Structure formats: C-alpha cells, structure tokens
Amino acid sequence: MEDEVDRLVAAWRRERPDLDVEPLEVLSRVSRLARHLDRARRIAFSEHQLEPWEFDVLTSLRRAGDPYQLSPGQLLTQTLVTSGTMTNRIDRLAKKSLVERLPDPSDRRGVLVRLTAEGRDRADQALAGLLAQERAILSELSRTQRGELAGLLRQLTAPFDNIPG
Amino acid sequence: MEDEVDRLVAAWRRERPDLDVEPLEVLSRVSRLARHLDRARRIAFSEHQLEPWEFDVLTSLRRAGDPYQLSPGQLLTQTLVTSGTMTNRIDRLAKKSLVERLPDPSDRRGVLVRLTAEGRDRADQALAGLLAQERAILSELSRTQRGELAGLLRQLTAPFDNIPG
C-alpha cells in the first residue's frame, strides 16, 4: 500500500532529479507518523480528561516507583521539553491536585514533584487506554516485524539519548 | 546500545508487571525520535533563516511543480495542521513575500497559494541542508536496514494516509 511519503518522494524525484532524497523515506515517515499518533493520543486521552502533556508528566512520575517523585530536571530529560515549559506544566498539574511540589531536602535550589493518589490513578487508567489504542495501530505488523522495527528505531534514537545532544 | 525507551519499558515492567507494554517499544521511539528530529531541523534551518513550519509549506509548493501552486486545503493534507493554522502560515509567508495568494478561477470560495521566485530558492537551499543532516542521522544504518525500516514504517502510516482519518 502506498502512503503520502511515497507520493512526496516521487514528486521530489520528478522536480529535483539531481538530489538523492532517500533519507526522506525513513525520516519523513517518522515525523508524519508521530503527528498522526499525537492526534490519536489526544482523542484517546480525552476519555480520561487528560491532555497528552499531562499524561507524559504523570506517567514519568508513575514509572519512578514509590514514592513517585522526581525533580523537574529529571522530568525534562524524559519529556524533551524546555525548563520553562516544565515549570508551567507542574504549575497546572499542581492546581489540579494531580501532583504536589516539595522542597528537595538535600539541595535548597531544588524541588521534588510528587504524584498524588489521584494523579497516580489517572495515570494508570490512561496508560491502559493508550496501550489498547497502540496495539490496534500495530496490528498491521507481525510480532517479528514489531521487534525488527523497534530494533532499527533504537539504533537511531540511541545517539540522541546517550550523547548529551 | 540502550536508549531511553529501553529504560522506560524496564520501569513499566517493574511497576506494572500486569501490563503488556510491548507497543511502547515501537511507538514511544517514534514519538521521541520525531521530537529529536524537530530540534535538529530547527537548528539546521536557522542557517537559512527558515522555521520548520515555513519549510513544510514552501517545499509542499515546490514539489507541486510549475507553476508551484496549491490550494490551502491541499496544503492541509500534506502538512497535517488545521485550517486555522494554515491560514495563519500563509499570511505570514505572504508578508515575507515567499508566497502569494491568488483567487481560484474555477471556484470563487477558493484560493491558490503560489510560491514566489524567492520562496522557491529558499526552499531549494533548505532542502539540500536538511538532506545532509538526515543522511548523518541515518548513517547508523546500512542501506539495507534503511530500506527495511522505510517499509515497516510505511505499513503503519498507510492506514492514516489512505483512510480519511
């Protein structure tokens, strides 16, 4: 089955036959698929009255395990947003009583963000919904293909995640 | 090499051993990689005084071929943004003389957006820069692997691109 990137690549080959546009076959698909996923996630989370950005923060804390707390800095590396954005997100989640801010006992510059009981429940519920939806999207592929795809993507993400980049 | 998603998945398996989080191995990598790519693109385009969103619109028109014009509606399906966003983008690009708006001769509700000569040059320059950067990112993979990856991703994007979704 053809997709929009096939059409895009064909158009470039016609308009710019001098260029090798092979990289777009992979990376344009990654960008476009991520955009489709964002939309699908937004719809899936609306059943739980959660925005995607709220889910990202709450589940980062949920994964940290008891007592479900991380510093804003740790949340930055997990969610790939800037520090100003994270301050704003924590403010809004705190106003909704899904997280609370505590002073870091070992560094007076620092803060710890802790999940409330309600925040934890909401994160757990939304995660189950997300996994169901993602499973549907991935049903196009066999288990073996999913494993191959994950491995190939890991090779591309690893440099970003390990070098300070 | 391990990446952030490996750590994320391991954390879920510890915290929620009752759930099958295998879908995250693929789709969380797609989302995170797209975010890294956005950042890299922003930096690459800044050499040409272009924002990523400007590049997306200009190259859609560039690919259309002479006379380099499309309707706002056609641009929506290529760039995956809402109509309000596209109106705003066209306004700003027109103010910078990179595109111009023409009435559609065959439908009086409609408009055609046409690339100016300067817009075309800027798009061509930025494309070359983008391809160079993408090639560097993809150098982690062999040509064969890139082909496999593109094929697997196509299976996931095709349903989104072909069903009206």
Added chain:
DNA sequence: GTCAAGTGTCTTGACATCAAGATAGTGCGG
C-alpha cells in the same frame, strides 16, 4: 430554478511552547 446540505477558507479566543535571561544555591580551587 430553488433549497438544503456540503465544502473551502478565514476568524476568534484560549492556551501551550520556546528562547533568553533572572534568581538563588552549590561546591571546588586556592
């Protein structure tokens, strides 16, 4: 022809994000 439903674009208002810089606290070298 005419009316209703559909389509294409734009407007509005709320809001999330970013880059850059401010502020406060840490901790090492001497």
Added chain:
DNA sequence: CCGCACTATCTTGATGTCAAGACACTTGAC
C-alpha cells in the same frame, strides 16, 4: 573560607497551534 563558575528552577514576552464556529460559495435533488 572566599570567590567564581556551575547548576536548578523560574520568569518573561513573543509566537504558533488548536477547536469551534462564521461566512461565502457550490452542488445535487427535486
């Protein structure tokens, strides 16, 4: 124990995006 570079978080101001709806025009049924 002092000074200075570094780190962690927050503030600010500009901007891009979205959802929802308004408006003008088109199209098909009758």
